[in-house]
Amino acid sequence: MSGMSLATLLVLADGRLPSGGHAHSGGLEAQVSAGRVRDLDAVADFLRGKLATSGLVSAAFAAAACAHPSEWAALDQGLDSRTPSPALRKASRAQGRALLRAARAMWTMPLTGRDLHQPVALGVVAAAAGLGPAAAAVAAAHGTTSGAASAAVRLLGLDPYAVHGLLARLAPECDRIAADAAARADDPVDDLPAAGAPLLDIGAELHATWEVRLFAS
Numbered sequence: 734m735s736g737m738s739l740a741t742l743l744v745l746a747d748g749r750l751p752s753g754g755h756a757h758s759g760g761l762e763a764q765v766s767a768g769r770v771r772d773l774d775a776v777a778d779f780l781r782g783k784l785a786t787s788g789l790v791s792a793a794f795a796a797a798a799c800a801h802p803s804e805w806a807a808l809d810q811g812l813d814s815r816t817p818s819p820a821l822r823k824a825s826r827a828q829g830r831a832l833l834r835a836a837r838a839m840w841t842m843p844l845t846g847r848d849l850h851q852p853v854a855l856g857v858v859a860a861a862a863g864l865g866p867a868a869a870a871v872a873a874a875h876g877t878t879s880g881a882a883s884a885a886v887r888l889l890g891l892d893p894y895a896v897h898g899l900l901a902r903l904a905p906e907c908d909r910i911a912a913d914a915a916a917r918a919d920d921p922v923d924d925l926p927a928a929g930a931p932l933l934d935i936g937a938e939l940h941a942t943w944e945v946r947l948f949a950s
Contacts, residue, residue, distance in 0.1 A: 738863065738864055738865075738868060741862050741863060741864055741868075742864060742868045742871065742872060744839070744862075745855075745858065745859060745862060745864070745868075745872050746871070746872045746875050746876065746879075748879060748880075748883065750832075750835055751831070751834075751835050752828060752831045752832040752834075752835045753827060753828050753830075753831035753832070754828060754876065754880045755880075755883070756948060756949045757824055757828065757880060757884075757948055757949050757950045758880070758881060758884035758888065758947070758948040758950065759783065759877065759880045759881035759884065759950075760783070760821075760881070760930075760933040760936055760937060760940075760950065761776075761779060761881045761884045761885060761888060761948075762884065762888055762940060762946060762947060762948045762950075763936030763937065763939055763940040764779060764932070764936055765885075765888045765889060766940075767936065769932075770885075770889075771889070772889070772891075773891055773895055773896070773899060776881075776882065776885045776889070776891070776896070776899065777899055777902075777903075779881065780877075780878045780881060780882065780899070780903060781903070781906065782930065783877050783878065783881065783930070783933075784874065784877055784878060784903070784906055784907065784910050785910070785928065786928040786929060786930040786933075787877065787928070787929075787930055787933065788873070788874050788877035788878070788907075788910055789874075789910050789913065789914060789926045789928050790812070790815055790852070790925070790926045790927065790928055791851070791852040791855075791873040791874070791876070791877055792852070792869075792870040792871075792873040792874045792877075792910055792911050792913075792914035792915070793870070793914040793917055793918075793920075793925045793926045794808055794811070794812050794850070794852040794853055794856065794873075794925060795852045795853070795855045795856040795859065795866075795869040795870055795872065795873035795914075796856065796866035796867070796869050796870040796873075796911075796914050796915045796917070796918040797856060797866070797917070797918045797919075797920070797922070797925060798852070798853045798854075798855070798856025798857050798859075798860070798869070799855075799856040799857070799859040799860045799864065799865065799866045799868075799869035799918070800856075800860075800865075800866045800918040800919060801918075801919075802843060802856065802857045802860040802861070803843075804922075805843075805845055805849060805853055805856075805857055806845075807922050808853045808856070808922055809847075809849050809850055809853045810922075811922035811923065811925060812825075812850045812852060812853055813850065815927050815929070816850070817929070817934050818933075818934040818935075818937045818938055819938070819941075820937040820938050820940065820941035820950065821933070821934060821937045821950065822850075823941075823950075824937070824949060824950035825850040825851045825852075826848040826849065826850060826851075827848075827949070828851040828854075829848055829849040829850050829851040829852075829853065829854035829855075830848040830849075830854075832851060832854045832855060832858060833845070833848075833849065833854050833857075833858065836854075836858040836861065836862075839862070840858070840861040840862050841861060842857070842858070842861050843857065843861065845857065852873050855869060855872060855873055855876075856869045856873075859872065866915045866918040867911065867912070867915040869915075870910075870911035870912070870914040870915040870918075871907070871908070871911040873911070873914070874907040874908075874910045874911040874914070875907055877907075878900060878903055878907060879900060882896050882897075882899065882900055883896075884947075884948060887947065888947065914926070937950060
């Protein structure tokens with residue numbers, strides 16, 4: 734990967750990118766409320782679980798969309814069928830819409846005709862930015878952990894240094910997940926990963942009914 738590609742990847746993966754990610758906890762708020770996540774060790778377990786399930790799926794679809802951006806519609810439909818929770822589908826499309834809006838200010842973007850799921854939008858954006866499937870997969874896997882980790886600081890009052898230490902320890906796992914995902918970028922849509930996390934789906938549906946919440950999802 735060239736130096737310029739690395740710099741572009743940093744722009745795309747930057748948490749300050751106005752793509753709406755700061756408004757979402759990645760399902761963590763519901764798990765904190767349920768008492769399943771209470772401390773840094775539990776956050777680590779939560780993030781590892783996300784990486785192995787929705788993280789792998791997101792990275793695979795981002796890589797595939799980057800490799801084949803013209804196939805965005807089929808990929809978007811495939812990801813929709815892998816997201817049983819209406820609340821999670823809504824959150825994913827909201828983040829995809831925000832990401833595409835931000836990307837249009839930076840790169841020449843193709844017209845998609847509808848709001849895309851965030852991982853598919855990420856892949857399309859990565860392609861427009863001149864990145865490859867491996868970079869798109871890394872950005873997706875990293876986003877799976879970094880967004881929820883940031884939310885953990887606010888939800889649990891954790892030491893931000895300790896949380897970033899956790900992210901650093903998870904980096905090799907992110908790389909492995911991303912490499913596995915990128916290796917499948919040319920697979921047919923139906924053969925892409927479909928790992929699920931039922932507790933996240935259930936938690937998302939309950940979370941959507943709350944009158945007061947810190948995060949949108």
